[in-house]
Amino acid sequence: MKPDKKTGLALTLLAALAAPLPAPAAAPAQVTVSIAGFAYGPAGLTVRPGTEVTWINHDQVPHTVTSRTGKPLASPALDTDDRYSHTFTQAGDFEYYCTVHPFMSGVVHVRQ
Amino acid sequence: MTASDHGPDRNAGHAPAPDPAHDAGRRRALGCLAAWTGAAVLWNIAGGVPRALGMASGGAAAAAPPGTLSFVQISDTHIGFGKAANPDVVGSLRRAIADINALPQRPAFVVHTGDISHLSRADQFGQARELFQEIRTDRLHTVPGEHDAIDDGVAGYLRAFGADGRGRSWYSFDQGGAHFIGLNNVQNFKAGTMAALGDEQLAWLKADLAGVAHSTPVVVLAHIPLWTIWAPWGWGTSDADAALALLRPFGSVTVLNGHIHQVMQKVEGHVALHTAMSLAYPLPTPGQAGIGEPGPVTVPPGQLGRLLGTRRVSLVRGRGLLALIDTPLDR
Numbered sequence: 099m100k101p102d103k104k105t106g107l108a109l110t111l112l113a114a115l116a117a118p119l120p121a122p123a124a125a126p127a128q129v130t131v132s133i134a135g136f137a138y139g140p141a142g143l144t145v146r147p148g149t150e151v152t153w154i155n156h157d158q159v160p161h162t163v164t165s166r167t168g169k170p171l172a173s174p175a176l177d178t179d180d181r182y183s184h185t186f187t188q189a190g191d192f193e194y195y196c197t198v199h200p201f202m203s204g205v206v207h208v209r210q
Numbered sequence: 211m212t213a214s215d216h217g218p219d220r221n222a223g224h225a226p227a228p229d230p231a232h233d234a235g236r237r238r239a240l241g242c243l244a245a246w247t248g249a250a251v252l253w254n255i256a257g258g259v260p261r262a263l264g265m266a267s268g269g270a271a272a273a274a275p276p277g278t279l280s281f282v283q284i285s286d287t288h289i290g291f292g293k294a295a296n297p298d299v300v301g302s303l304r305r306a307i308a309d310i311n312a313l314p315q316r317p318a319f320v321v322h323t324g325d326i327s328h329l330s331r332a333d334q335f336g337q338a339r340e341l342f343q344e345i346r347t348d349r350l351h352t353v354p355g356e357h358d359a360i361d362d363g364v365a366g367y368l369r370a371f372g373a374d375g376r377g378r379s380w381y382s383f384d385q386g387g388a389h390f391i392g393l394n395n396v397q398n399f400k401a402g403t404m405a406a407l408g409d410e411q412l413a414w415l416k417a418d419l420a421g422v423a424h425s426t427p428v429v430v431l432a433h434i435p436l437w438t439i440w441a442p443w444g445w446g447t448s449d450a451d452a453a454l455a456l457l458r459p460f461g462s463v464t465v466l467n468g469h470i471h472q473v474m475q476k477v478e479g480h481v482a483l484h485t486a487m488s489l490a491y492p493l494p495t496p497g498q499a500g501i502g503e504p505g506p507v508t509v510p511p512g513q514l515g516r517l518l519g520t521r522r523v524s525l526v527r528g529r530g531l532l533a534l535i536d537t538p539l540d541r
Contacts, residue, residue, distance in 0.1 A: 135502060135505070136502070136503030136505060137503070157505060158293040158294070158295060158505060158506045159506065160328065160329050160360060174360075174361050175329045175330060175331075175361055178293060197356075197360065198356050198357065199444060199504075200403060200404070200405070201442060201443065201444050
């Protein structure tokens, strides 16, 4: 029997929604945030403890990934194609911004 | 010249002679304070009357009248940048230096209004210092841009350009009958807000200006505009009003900014604010439709030199009049 189109779409959506939430596993999960057009993509991210998040700068100008309080996120200036990674071990909400362009902001929600 | 030398008069005491005739003359000439952008003809002001000085086909300017203090503003060199918008920022700076060295009147000094480097790296500051030594002038006065203050604040900038060793990125000096102030308005960043001068610097500014007669022309150097041009892109200084309130009693205030890589101006009473062209790459006009962010704009071949350039500033002693001439690399 041919699967119903709507069901197929719903299943695809479910899969897409489920994707950012890594399944518990021995190896640490990894998530990438793209910096492009003076914005973090996605600007808001929810991960489990133990997840390594990597920011990659795709702009021609430098950006930083910096916690509002100075830690735990404290990247150096990221030139084009530079990366910065941080593994979140504790649950919490981690807001960050770009010190070069303080109107850029993002947040990582770490949830059990 | 020594790139890091802010000169012996830096932070010197102020004893300017009052000039009661200055204010009326300044008012008469207020209409002449405009910047002359992309000029094929150079202007200058002497005796309150703007005069076309004429420009040779090669772009060489005629000499300014005697008694004129002439200096040059460069900005946003972004040494270390090499992407599509300008793969050769060193070449652009060298063209600007050739223009400065070809001026008929050697500038008393050159001011750099920030973003010397692209990434605040020591090698970029070092390369910039070496390049600036090719300028035929006595001194270079700099203020930091936000690109000079990444990672460790202005520590790296001060190692390369902070000659007085006080660990401070703001200063003042007197020359040619005018009072010059260099400010740092790229720090105290908070997420979602514009940069600021900060209370410590504002307190210093107030104390510094307390010793200056209100008839003394004041020239302020700061990287980010001291008026809000476009807040969503951070094109403004959140506590600029506090600084401008301190400057407003003065009869002639000229603010020279960089940051937005294009010439804009605003005249508010006795305060004239001007942004300058970059020597690295153009940026979009404020909030430009279709460009959601203030990133480097790559223009068609042959157009870049028309959007980069230098600014010559002339001040006639005793009159408080400043003439600004913006000259693109290609003209």
